[in-house]
Amino acid sequence: MNDVIISLFASAGYDRAAQGVAGAGRRLAADCGAQLHAVIIGAPDAAMKAAVAAVADAVTIADIGDYQTEICLSALTQICKTLAPQAVLLSNDFYSQELAPRLAHRLGGSAVADGLALNLVEGKVRVNRSVYGGKAMATIELQRSPAVVWLRARAFDPAPLRPEATTAIQPATLDLPTRVSTTIIERKVEAGDEARLEDAKVIVSGGRGLGSPEPFNELQKLANILGAQMAASRAACDAGWVPPSWQVGQTGKKVAPGLYLAVAIHGASQHLAGISDAKNIAAINIDKDAPIFKQCRFGIVEDYRKVVPLLIARLNALKK
Amino acid sequence: MPVNIIVCVKQILDPEIPSRDFRVDAEQREAVRGAANLVTNIFCENALETALQLKEKSGGKITVISYGADSTEDALRKALAMKADAAIHILNDGQAHPDPLSVAQVLAAAIRKLGEFDVVMLGRESGDWGVGQTAGLLAEELGVAAVAFVDKVEIGADGLQLKRQTDVGYERVAATMPLVISITNDEHNVPRIPKTRDVMMSFRQPLTKWTLEDLGVNAAEVRAGNHYYAVVDLFIPVQELNCEFVDGDTLEARVEKFAQRIIEVTGSM
Amino acid sequence: MMNPELATREVFWNIPHSLVWVMYLMFVASMAVAAYGIYRRVQIWRRGLSAKRFDRPLERLKLLLKHSAAQQRTVREKYAAIFHTFIYTGFIVLALATTVVAIEYDLGLPVMQGRFYLYFQSFIVDVFGVLVLIGVGIALYRRAIVKPRKLVYTDEATLILTAIFLMALTGFLVEGWRIGATDEVWGKWSPFGYLLAQASAAMLSRNAMRAAHFGAWWTHAVLVFGFIAWSPFTKMAHVVFAPLNIYTASLRPTGAALKNLDIEKAMESGAPLGVKSLAQFTWKDLADFDACTECGRCTGVCPAHTVGKELSPRDIILDLQKFMHANPRAAFGLPNGNSSNGNSANGGDQAASRKPQAASEALPIIGALAATSPAALWQCTTCGACMEACPVFIEQMPKIVDMRRFLVMEEADFPDTMADAVTSMETRGHPFKGTQSTRVDWTEGLQVQTMAEAKDAEVLFWVGCGGALIERNQKTVRATAQLLHKAGVKFAILGREEKCTGDPARRIGNEFLFEMLAKENTEKLNHYGVKKIITSCPHCFNTFRNEYPQYGGEYEVFHHSEYLAKLVDEGRLAPLEKNDKKITFHDPCYLGRHNGVFDAPRQLVQIAARNAPIEMAQSRENGFCCGGGGGMSFIDEPKDQRVNQERARQILATGADIVAVGCPFCTTMLEDGINARKGDRDVRVMDVAELLWQAVQDSTTNGANKN
Numbered sequence A: 001m002n003d004v005i006i007s008l009f010a011s012a013g014y015d016r017a018a019q020g021v022a023g024a025g026r027r028l029a030a031d032c033g034a035q036l037h038a039v040i041i042g043a044p045d046a047a048m049k050a051a052v053a054a055v056a057d058a059v060t061i062a063d064i065g066d067y068q069t070e071i072c073l074s075a076l077t078q079i080c081k082t083l084a085p086q087a088v089l090l091s092n093d094f095y096s097q098e099l100a101p102r103l104a105h106r107l108g109g110s111a112v113a114d115g116l117a118l119n120l121v122e123g124k125v126r127v128n129r130s131v132y133g134g135k136a137m138a139t140i141e142l143q144r145s146p147a148v149v150w151l152r153a154r155a156f157d158p159a160p161l162r163p164e165a166t167t168a169i170q171p172a173t174l175d176l177p178t179r180v181s182t183t184i185i186e187r188k189v190e191a192g193d194e195a196r197l198e199d200a201k202v203i204v205s206g207g208r209g210l211g212s213p214e215p216f217n218e219l220q221k222l223a224n225i226l227g228a229q230m231a232a233s234r235a236a237c238d239a240g241w242v243p244p245s246w247q248v249g250q251t252g253k254k255v256a257p258g259l260y261l262a263v264a265i266h267g268a269s270q271h272l273a274g275i276s277d278a279k280n281i282a283a284i285n286i287d288k289d290a291p292i293f294k295q296c297r298f299g300i301v302e303d304y305r306k307v308v309p310l311l312i313a314r315l316n317a318l319k320k
Numbered sequence B: 001m002p003v004n005i006i007v008c009v010k011q012i013l014d015p016e017i018p019s020r021d022f023r024v025d026a027e028q029r030e031a032v033r034g035a036a037n038l039v040t041n042i043f044c045e046n047a048l049e050t051a052l053q054l055k056e057k058s059g060g061k062i063t064v065i066s067y068g069a070d071s072t073e074d075a076l077r078k079a080l081a082m083k084a085d086a087a088i089h090i091l092n093d094g095q096a097h098p099d100p101l102s103v104a105q106v107l108a109a110a111i112r113k114l115g116e117f118d119v120v121m122l123g124r125e126s127g128d129w130g131v132g133q134t135a136g137l138l139a140e141e142l143g144v145a146a147v148a149f150v151d152k153v154e155i156g157a158d159g160l161q162l163k164r165q166t167d168v169g170y171e172r173v174a175a176t177m178p179l180v181i182s183i184t185n186d187e188h189n190v191p192r193i194p195k196t197r198d199v200m201m202s203f204r205q206p207l208t209k210w211t212l213e214d215l216g217v218n219a220a221e222v223r224a225g226n227h228y229y230a231v232v233d234l235f236i237p238v239q240e241l242n243c244e245f246v247d248g249d250t251l252e253a254r255v256e257k258f259a260q261r262i263i264e265v266t267g268s269m
Numbered sequence C: 001m002m003n004p005e006l007a008t009r010e011v012f013w014n015i016p017h018s019l020v021w022v023m024y025l026m027f028v029a030s031m032a033v034a035a036y037g038i039y040r041r042v043q044i045w046r047r048g049l050s051a052k053r054f055d056r057p058l059e060r061l062k063l064l065l066k067h068s069a070a071q072q073r074t075v076r077e078k079y080a081a082i083f084h085t086f087i088y089t090g091f092i093v094l095a096l097a098t099t100v101v102a103i104e105y106d107l108g109l110p111v112m113q114g115r116f117y118l119y120f121q122s123f124i125v126d127v128f129g130v131l132v133l134i135g136v137g138i139a140l141y142r143r144a145i146v147k148p149r150k151l152v153y154t155d156e157a158t159l160i161l162t163a164i165f166l167m168a169l170t171g172f173l174v175e176g177w178r179i180g181a182t183d184e185v186w187g188k189w190s191p192f193g194y195l196l197a198q199a200s201a202a203m204l205s206r207n208a209m210r211a212a213h214f215g216a217w218w219t220h221a222v223l224v225f226g227f228i229a230w231s232p233f234t235k236m237a238h239v240v241f242a243p244l245n246i247y248t249a250s251l252r253p254t255g256a257a258l259k260n261l262d263i264e265k266a267m268e269s270g271a272p273l274g275v276k277s278l279a280q281f282t283w284k285d286l287a288d289f290d291a292c293t294e295c296g297r298c299t300g301v302c303p304a305h306t307v308g309k310e311l312s313p314r315d316i317i318l319d320l321q322k323f324m325h326a327n328p329r330a331a332f333g334l335p336n337g338n339s340s341n342g343n344s345a346n347g348g349d350q351a352a353s354r355k356p357q358a359a360s361e362a363l364p365i366i367g368a369l370a371a372t373s374p375a376a377l378w379q380c381t382t383c384g385a386c387m388e389a390c391p392v393f394i395e396q397m398p399k400i401v402d403m404r405r406f407l408v409m410e411e412a413d414f415p416d417t418m419a420d421a422v423t424s425m426e427t428r429g430h431p432f433k434g435t436q437s438t439r440v441d442w443t444e445g446l447q448v449q450t451m452a453e454a455k456d457a458e459v460l461f462w463v464g465c466g467g468a469l470i471e472r473n474q475k476t477v478r479a480t481a482q483l484l485h486k487a488g489v490k491f492a493i494l495g496r497e498e499k500c501t502g503d504p505a506r507r508i509g510n511e512f513l514f515e516m517l518a519k520e521n522t523e524k525l526n527h528y529g530v531k532k533i534i535t536s537c538p539h540c541f542n543t544f545r546n547e548y549p550q551y552g553g554e555y556e557v558f559h560h561s562e563y564l565a566k567l568v569d570e571g572r573l574a575p576l577e578k579n580d581k582k583i584t585f586h587d588p589c590y591l592g593r594h595n596g597v598f599d600a601p602r603q604l605v606q607i608a609a610r611n612a613p614i615e616m617a618q619s620r621e622n623g624f625c626c627g628g629g630g631g632m633s634f635i636d637e638p639k640d641q642r643v644n645q646e647r648a649r650q651i652l653a654t655g656a657d658i659v660a661v662g663c664p665f666c667t668t669m670l671e672d673g674i675n676a677r678k679g680d681r682d683v684r685v686m687d688v689a690e691l692l693w694q695a696v697q698d699s700t701t702n703g704a705n706k707n
């Protein structure tokens, strides 16, 4: 059987996403009795090399400098063409999403987005993915080979380590285009809290129930641990505790995070109108009848003053 | 420098339909429309808005193309109301949800039939199936370069100057044309509300209609729409709609559970 | 004693016959100028679009008697009640007296004789002359000392008061010096004139008084005729235009005040949708501008103005009036030059420039004047308080909506979050973007049938978007449905087939969308053969009642408060357990002021509560808006200028524990306002249906033993 290729970016290191991709790749490889071949794009540091070598059967490094779409695409295509894989798995970062469909096209395969589970059924790869804004689940069967799938990588368990394996690490030999029609001329890294609230993946939001501006400092600590953005209800903005730009709701920002943690927010309809696209809502509120709970995945009925310090401590511990 | 822009749009089931009203037809593997409306996919509207803003500065022409059922005419009329110059409806009389390669092949054929173009803009993904591939596949079909997740398009020294989002921030890209770009939303490309007069005028404007046969694609394959991938199952996952109130004997135990749930949810993102 | 039957006086005493013609000349000239002034204004109105305002003459006459003759609205304000009545009645009496003189002298009919001369021509006229002086005094005091914020302080206003004062004063001088100089035997019948005569006698000889009389007489004449000539060019024009405006006022409830717009026709002709310039107003709108008395009551009651926003209905009217007279032709897209045939003498080469411009080239008004800035136009809640307050029945609010129509339909220029609501109405048939509820969530556990299921429904319960889709209000519509069940009313709902009536769309200014929704809804209702409708929302109520008939939707419409009150009256609902909290009732504008339903909801409060409801100072016709109408609940007001917080303040000031309402928008607006202001007090907002349901429920548990 042909290889399962996983494509990783050196710039991200062997992070949780890479681990998930490797885990998914290893299990798929096992299903089809194939080798797991990792391709690292860029120049990985020693730690990443070692980590990837510890999970993959083979590693190819394509040190092509900073990411340039057309060059990277060409490199991956060449590597995949030589290896003729069964499947190519990528993470769901922006670059991978940009590359995957075009890679599939160049390889004569089929791509699918945002996979949550991979299965091999009668030689074909099937991918489960969430559709209709999370309201439904679909199973997609890829008709052409290779299967090029970008995964919701962090949802997959990491690959088991193979400490005694001696994996070969090889540089790729590539024939890259010298002239391309698109060139990245500037790269800007924005600090997490510069990102727009609308794009935030996690949001910690506070309401009038906090009683004063100071508790927002506590919530900020919580947000830091979770890599979250801060937001507030209109009542809290009105009170002048936080800037008006933090307001979420019908007449504020409409957000769509993976987790919206509402602290001492009642859940008035105008507030809820701003968080209808959130994937998960959780709340801390002293009133079990607060309407916010009706929208919640999970919640805790308690005084936030007791919960928040404990939560900060627990999350700190769990994150380590 | 006038730019010849093509914008591809898709009509979808209103994504705002409340979960409790949402049903699927497992047999057809499609969502049930019910009382809900059809709307233009929001990212497609962001793309059209970006195109309109570019045209306001550069001059040129915007042609909107959509491949879809009869109802798609509404989406095209809305695009005309927003002040696109021309609209082309390619009738999909086959599978309601064709795979993205079929779509890209149809769009590419239509674009070739139109002749010259400078840039094609598409939404990054659609609010129904969230496929996220059409722009990339179209670029390959047309054999031109592509840039994804663009939120700003300006005229550059030697073509276009793009700003596109990345995981950690953004990048500026210099690109020569022809080019395919996928557009994502940002505060500057919130689709404009068409003027009522333009909405009414849009019903009096001509709309080009093409069939698959007009395009010279493999019509049978494209109608079946599953030579790239096939949907084999569609279902509504059983969801605890009710809030799980974390329980435990002590406050510490409850907070512990609460923290666990947070890690669970954020860990998989 | 002389015989009072013979009492009279000589007309034109002390005025040489050779000079009397001067007075007539002045009279004719002043009338001519005044007539020209009026004519000029009327000419301008004729540039407006048509409006049907001369039908139903009897009703119009009644209105005229009530509000022009009897001044029912004018006297609602305490200062105006005194000073305006004094000046107004004084003017009438003095004008009558002059007429008497004319009949006597010019027609040669001896009417100014005997007791009539003494009682009326001498005594009453004298007294009313004094009232005019007092009235002017009060008015000046109000302007100079009290200085209410709602007034406009112009030199013109001061000049007018001064002129009236001088006219009355010179009148008295003429009278007094005549009495003094002639030693008139009937002098005491004119007490104030007599006093003047006495006082003058101490200082002046008869001959001096005679000479002074001569001077005063001519001064008086010049003042009066000058005033007559000048009046039509000032706000005094209201003497003529106010009655005319009242006669041509709308005879429908203010809830029906918005005009129909023929969108198809506008599309064909290229005329702007909505009002872009004065050319799109009707003649009646233009007449409204001229009828304004500058009293400022509209602005005084305007909720937006009260909380410190720019919006001022008075200034909209006055700015447009000034604009109209400053640009009587260009404002309507007419070429300049007074009359197109008059300046043909200027040579044929100008003919080209005289080609009439299209109406669309008329000077735009939105944003061109301070009062008509888009910001101000987007502050109006369409509460109608301005229209209700206006003593001369000017229709301010529809003009605001006319201008919004232009902004929305021609410019697509309106606040973002309002645009979200409009888009949502377009695509989902409701304005609540982001709601998590469905149209039928509230029915969970209740046996509520839809029209499609129920074959024998007597009445349709129109739930409304605000009732079905805002979680808080689901409790209200649930309570209503449960009460209807309990009373054995066979009702059904439309369920998922229901769509917004279009009220917010219409009031935001998207008439196109409103029409689409109106047609779709009436078609559906007619398809089901609906005859009777209960609405939970006063906005739906108003639309059904006042607006859908034009679209072929004629139904008997009840607000739930009316229908429930009827059920209570019929004994079908019998509350036993009374709420002993202190309750006040907030009138929803679209139920109360716009449609005159004041008593039914109060009756329900009365029934459900142990104590009589507390009335707020601003209630019933004068109720103060919650801030949510006219699409305003879809935009964020600046935090220190919120109408709902002002209303909350008024509510909290009553000390009530519960504020009863009858509108989903009021419920959410007031809940938000009260929560922001109540501090630790427990003050709740409850719909009258919720109150009644509470009362009825308790009675069933108690009542179970009795049955």
Ligand SMILES: Cc1cc2nc3c(=O)[nH]c(=O)nc-3n(C[C@H](O)[C@H](O)[C@H](O)COP(=O)(O)OP(=O)(O)OC[C@H]3O[C@@H](n4cnc5c(N)ncnc54)[C@H](O)[C@@H]3O)c2cc1C
Pocket (backbone or CB within 6 Å): A206, A207, A208, A209, A210, A232, A233, A234, A235, A236, A247, A248, A249, A250, A251, A252, A253, A263, A264, A265, A266, A267, A268, A269, A270, A271, A274, A284, A285, A286, A287, A290, A302, A303, A304, A305, C632, C633, C634, C635, C636, C644, C668, C669, C671, C672, C675
């Ligand atoms: C036209 C209009 C537009 C609006 N737009 C928006 C909008 O865009 N966004 C928005 O947010 N609001 C908006 N609102 C306001 C909205 O109606 C609510 O008033 C507001 O959201 C309430 O904010 P809150 O939940 O923080 O405050 P509250 O309603 O006061 O709720 C406080 C909550 O904190 C809880 N609490 C109190 N003490 C504690 C404690 N010690 N521990 C834990 N919990 C505690 C309480 O149980 C309660 O649930 C709008 C209102 C109107 C009328």
Ligand code: SF4
Pocket (backbone or CB within 6 Å): C298, C301, C302, C303, C304, C305, C311, C312, C313, C379, C380, C381, C382, C383, C384, C385, C386, C387, C396, C397, C400
């Ligand atoms: S309708 Fe109400 S808000 Fe609008 S101008 Fe009149 S009083 Fe003010």
Ligand code: SF4
Pocket (backbone or CB within 6 Å): C291, C292, C293, C294, C295, C296, C297, C298, C299, C313, C314, C317, C386, C389, C390, C391, C392, C393, C394, C396
């Ligand atoms: S519009 Fe009416 S209420 Fe307002 S100032 Fe003029 S006369 Fe007074």
